[in-house]
Amino acid sequence: MxxxxxxxxxxxxxxxxxxxxxxxxxxxxxxxxxxxxxxxxxxxxxxxxxxxxxxxxxxxxxxxxxxxxxxxxxxxxxxxxxxxxxxxxxxxxxxxxxxxxxxxxxxxxxxxxxxxxxxxxxxxxxxxxxxxxxxxxxxxxxxxxxxxxxxxxxxxxxxxxxVGIYSSTNQTETVGSESKYDGIAASPGVAIGVGVVMAPPADLTTVPQKTISEDKIALEIERFQAALKQVRRDIRAVGRTLSKRLRKDEAALFDVYLRMLDDNALPGEVISLIEDGQWAQGALCAVAMEHIRQFSLMDDPYLRERATDIRDLGRRVLSYLQEEASAEPKQFPPHTILIAEEVTPAMLGEVPPESLVGLVSVLGSSNSHAAILARSMGIPTLMGAVDLPMTQLDGQDLVLDGYMGRVFVNASKDLRHYYELIIAEERQLVVGLEAIRDLPAETLDGRSIPLWVNTAMGADVNRSLERGAEGIGLYRTEVPFMIRESFPTEAEQVQSYRVQLESFAPRSVTMRTLDIGGDKALPYFPIEEDNPFLGWRGIRVTLDHPEIFKVQVRAMLKASIGLDNLRIMLPMVSYVGEVIEAKRLINDALNELRDEGLPIARPALGVMIEVPAAVYQARDIARHVDFLSVGSNDLTQYLLAVDRNNPRVAGLYHSYHPAVLQALRCVVEEGHKEGVQVSICGEMAGDPGGAVLLMAMGYDVLSMSPIHLPKVKAAIRAVKYAEACAMLDNVMQLLDPKAVEEAIYTLLYDAGVGRLGNRRNLEAG
Missing domain, CATH: 3.30.450.40 (GAF domain)
Incomplete structure (x- = not known):
C-alpha cells in the first residue's frame, strides 16, 4: 500500500x-x-x-x-x-x-x-x-x-x-456557451446585468482577468515597471535596516529577492503577457501563481520554500499596482452585478445605488452582514457559489436568480427572455400590491392576522412603514454592533434603539438582545470555535457577560421612555434556567433606572424558540414570559442537522419537512395553553404559501423582511381561512416536503394568486 x-x-x-x-x-x-x-x-x-x-x-x-x-x-x-x-x-x-x-x-x-x-x-x-x-x-x-x-x-x-464560459484556451478573448453556477439563495429576485469583480487588496488569487487594447499596452508596462521600482526600493531599505542584525548569509536573502525581480526573471514573463493583451495586475498574478504552483511541488525543502518568497513578492507588487489603480474612480455599468470572493458592506458602499442590481459572493452565508443588507435593499443575492470562476466574470453578461440560488453566464436568448418576463411580471406585481398597502391582512371569510417586519438598520423603518407593517417582530440589535470597531456605548445604543421605537410608535417593536456567535462575529470580540453553531452564541454569551447584557437592556429601556412600545426577546434559549437568569438581570436594570428617577415601563418579555430543546419546553418557558417567537431558520437547521449555508447540504434544508411542521404546530399549541402570544419571525413567514400555512396553524403574528410583506398580504386576502385549515390537515399527513409544497401552491393557484408562489422551487425554462 x-x-x-x-x-x-x-x-x-x-x-x-x-x-x-x-x-x-x-x-x-x-x-x-x-x-x-x-x-x-x-x-x-x-x-x-x-x-x-x-x-x-x-x-x-x-x-x-x-x-x-x-x-x-x-x-x-x-x-x-x-x-x-x-x-x-x-x-x-x-x-x-x-x-x-x-x-x-x-x-x-x-x-x-x-x-x-x-x-x-x-x-x-x-x-x-x-x-x-x-x-x-x-x-x-x-x-x-x-x-x-x-x-x-x-x-x-x-x-x-x-466549463463552457470560454470556448477556447485563450480565456480572456473568446466567449463560449451558457454556464450555470449554484449557491445559496440569500435574497430573492432576478437581476440581469454585467459582472463587476471586486478583489480585496493584494490577493493574488482573486484578481480578475482583463484584456487591454493595443494602445494601452505601453501604459500597462509602465505601471508594472513603476510598481517593480517601488518594491525593489522597499527591499533594499529593509535589507539596509536589518543588515547590522543579520549574519552575512542571512542578509544575502534580500539579494535573492532582488534577483527574482530582475527583468530577465519574473518581470520578463509578466511583460510578455502584457504585450499579449493582458492587464498588468492579471499578468502579474498569472505568472506568480504558476511559479508558486511549480515550486510548491518540488521535493527539495529549500526550493519548495521559494513559493512563499514569490507569493510575498507578488503581493508587494500587486499592492502598488492596486494603490495606483484605486486613485482612479472605478467604473460601474448601469446594471452592475457585484462579484467578490466575500462581499462586504464596504464593497456595497462603493457601488452607486442606482447601478447595483445584484450580488454574488463565492463565500459567505445567507446570514452574513452583506446578505442582511441586500435583503433590506431588495437586491437579488447569491452566496456560497463555491465553484464560481470569479476571476473570469468581470465584464461578462450575467443572469442572477435569487429565488433558485443560481447565476447564468452567457445565458441563451430563450433563457434570458424567460427571466426578462419574470422581471416584468414582478414590476407589475409590485404596482398591484401597492393598492392593498393600507388594507388589513384578512382572509375572504374574515380571519385577520397582523403582519410585522424584521429590521436591522434605520433605513428598514421607512421601507417597512411604506409597505404597511403593523409592528416590528424582530429588530436585530447585533447589526449596529457589527458595523463598529468597539462595543457601542449605552448612549450610542439608546440613539439607535430610539429610531426604531419612535418611528413605529405606538406599534410594538420587538428587540432581540445581542445574538452573536455562529456565523455572526464581531471584529473586536472574536469567537473562534470548531463548531460555532453549537457553541457559545446568543443568550449563552450575554449571560456569561452580564455587563454587556445589562448595558444593552438599560439602553433599550431608556430608549422606550414615553413610548412604551418596547418588547425584549431572548435568543437561543435552550432551558428555562436561562430565562429566569435573564429576567433577573432585566429586573436589576429596570430597578436601577427607576432608582435614578426615570419613568420606565416594564416591557413585555419573550423568548425565541429556535432550538429543538425549546420546542419540547415551550409550555414551561411560556409560564415565565409574555410571548414566544419561533425563529424558523435556525429551528429548521437544528431539527434537520443541516447547515443551510453549506452548499453541499443546503438542498436538504426544507421548511416544509414534516418534522419542522410538527415542531411548529407543537410550539403554537403549547404556547396558547398558557395564554401567551405566539409569533414567528423566520423566512417561512415571508413566503406567501408558508404564511398561509402558519396562519392555519394558529400563529398570532407573522414577521418578515419588509420586501415580502405585500406578497404575504395579497396571499392571505385571496384565500379563505377554512380552506387554509383544510390544506393544513392534508399536509400534516404528508411525508415528502415537495408534496407539501405542491399542496400549498395548489391552494394559491386555485385562489388566483399562483404567481405569488415561491419561485425557488420552480425550474427555469
Whole structure:
C-alpha cells in the first residue's frame, strides 16, 4: 500500500493542475507508479452518450483515449458505475460482464480493481487499475484507490461547473456557451446585468482577468515597471535596516529577492503577457501563481520554500499596482452585478445605488452582514457559489436568480427572455400590491392576522412603514454592533434603539438582545470555535457577560421612555434556567433606572424558540414570559442537522419537512395553553404559501423582511381561512416536503394568486 506521504503528494500535485485533462493525465501516471501496477485509467460518464468514456490511461493504448465508450449497463466499468461500489477481480476475463475492447490492448491484463468516482451521490466516472498477473488487489490498494477517486471527484465536479464560459484556451478573448453556477439563495429576485469583480487588496488569487487594447499596452508596462521600482526600493531599505542584525548569509536573502525581480526573471514573463493583451495586475498574478504552483511541488525543502518568497513578492507588487489603480474612480455599468470572493458592506458602499442590481459572493452565508443588507435593499443575492470562476466574470453578461440560488453566464436568448418576463411580471406585481398597502391582512371569510417586519438598520423603518407593517417582530440589535470597531456605548445604543421605537410608535417593536456567535462575529470580540453553531452564541454569551447584557437592556429601556412600545426577546434559549437568569438581570436594570428617577415601563418579555430543546419546553418557558417567537431558520437547521449555508447540504434544508411542521404546530399549541402570544419571525413567514400555512396553524403574528410583506398580504386576502385549515390537515399527513409544497401552491393557484408562489422551487425554462 502506498505511504500516506505519497498520497498527500499526489493530492497536492493533482490539486494544482491547471486543467481537468492535466489532472487526469497526472493522476493515472502517479497512481500507476505508486501502486506499482501495469495500468491505471479514468473513465468519465458522458450524459449525452449515456456511457463511460476513456479519458486518460497509463498502460493501455493512447490512441483509445476519447474513442472507447462503454455503455452504462455494459462491461466491468459499467458494472462499477451502475453499482456505485468497488469491484476487485483476480481474473477479469472470467466475469460474465467482461467486455473486450481490442483498441485498448487490455487483453494482456488479468487483475482488475475499479472504484466509482462519486460527487454528491452522483457517479461521475470510474477509476481502474489492472495488472498482468492473476491476483486480487489487497485492502490497502483498494483503500488507496477509493481515496484517490474521492479527490478526483471534487476536481471533476468543479471542472464540470466551470466549463463552457470560454470556448477556447485563450480565456480572456473568446466567449463560449451558457454556464450555470449554484449557491445559496440569500435574497430573492432576478437581476440581469454585467459582472463587476471586486478583489480585496493584494490577493493574488482573486484578481480578475482583463484584456487591454493595443494602445494601452505601453501604459500597462509602465505601471508594472513603476510598481517593480517601488518594491525593489522597499527591499533594499529593509535589507539596509536589518543588515547590522543579520549574519552575512542571512542578509544575502534580500539579494535573492532582488534577483527574482530582475527583468530577465519574473518581470520578463509578466511583460510578455502584457504585450499579449493582458492587464498588468492579471499578468502579474498569472505568472506568480504558476511559479508558486511549480515550486510548491518540488521535493527539495529549500526550493519548495521559494513559493512563499514569490507569493510575498507578488503581493508587494500587486499592492502598488492596486494603490495606483484605486486613485482612479472605478467604473460601474448601469446594471452592475457585484462579484467578490466575500462581499462586504464596504464593497456595497462603493457601488452607486442606482447601478447595483445584484450580488454574488463565492463565500459567505445567507446570514452574513452583506446578505442582511441586500435583503433590506431588495437586491437579488447569491452566496456560497463555491465553484464560481470569479476571476473570469468581470465584464461578462450575467443572469442572477435569487429565488433558485443560481447565476447564468452567457445565458441563451430563450433563457434570458424567460427571466426578462419574470422581471416584468414582478414590476407589475409590485404596482398591484401597492393598492392593498393600507388594507388589513384578512382572509375572504374574515380571519385577520397582523403582519410585522424584521429590521436591522434605520433605513428598514421607512421601507417597512411604506409597505404597511403593523409592528416590528424582530429588530436585530447585533447589526449596529457589527458595523463598529468597539462595543457601542449605552448612549450610542439608546440613539439607535430610539429610531426604531419612535418611528413605529405606538406599534410594538420587538428587540432581540445581542445574538452573536455562529456565523455572526464581531471584529473586536472574536469567537473562534470548531463548531460555532453549537457553541457559545446568543443568550449563552450575554449571560456569561452580564455587563454587556445589562448595558444593552438599560439602553433599550431608556430608549422606550414615553413610548412604551418596547418588547425584549431572548435568543437561543435552550432551558428555562436561562430565562429566569435573564429576567433577573432585566429586573436589576429596570430597578436601577427607576432608582435614578426615570419613568420606565416594564416591557413585555419573550423568548425565541429556535432550538429543538425549546420546542419540547415551550409550555414551561411560556409560564415565565409574555410571548414566544419561533425563529424558523435556525429551528429548521437544528431539527434537520443541516447547515443551510453549506452548499453541499443546503438542498436538504426544507421548511416544509414534516418534522419542522410538527415542531411548529407543537410550539403554537403549547404556547396558547398558557395564554401567551405566539409569533414567528423566520423566512417561512415571508413566503406567501408558508404564511398561509402558519396562519392555519394558529400563529398570532407573522414577521418578515419588509420586501415580502405585500406578497404575504395579497396571499392571505385571496384565500379563505377554512380552506387554509383544510390544506393544513392534508399536509400534516404528508411525508415528502415537495408534496407539501405542491399542496400549498395548489391552494394559491386555485385562489388566483399562483404567481405569488415561491419561485425557488420552480425550474427555469
Amino acid at each position: 502506498p505511504k500516506l506521504e505519497t498520497l498527500r503528494k499526489i493530492v497536492q500535485e493533482v490539486d494544482s493542475a491547471e486543467t481537468l485533462d492535466d489532472a487526469l493525465v497526472l493522476i493515472v501516471k502517479r497512481i500507476r507508479s505508486a501502486m506499482s501496477t501495469h495500468v491505471c485509467s479514468v473513465y468519465l460518464f458522458d450524459k449525452d452518450l449515456q456511457a463511460f468514456v476513456l479519458m486518460a490511461t497509463e498502460g493501455l493504448h493512447q490512441k483509445s483515449v476519447g474513442q472507447v465508450s462503454i455503455p452504462l449497463h455494459e462491461g466491468l466499468v459499467g458494472l462499477v458505475g451502475q453499482r456505485a461500489e468497488p469491484l476487485n477481480l483476480d481474473d477479469a476475463a472470467q466475469h460474465p460482464q467482461f467486455r473486450y475492447f481490442e483498441e485498448t490492448g487490455e487483453e494482456r491484463f488479468k487483475s482488475f480493481l475499479g472504484v466509482p468516482i462519486i460527487h454528491q451521490r452522483r457517479v461521475l466516472g470510474v477509476l481502474i487499475v489492472q495488472q498482468r498477473e492473476q491476483r486480487k488487489f489487497d485492502e490497502g490498494d483498494e483503500a488507496f484507490l477509493v481515496t484517490m477517486s474521492a479527490q478526483l471527484a471534487g476536481i471533476i465536479a468543479h471542472a464540470e461547473a466551470t
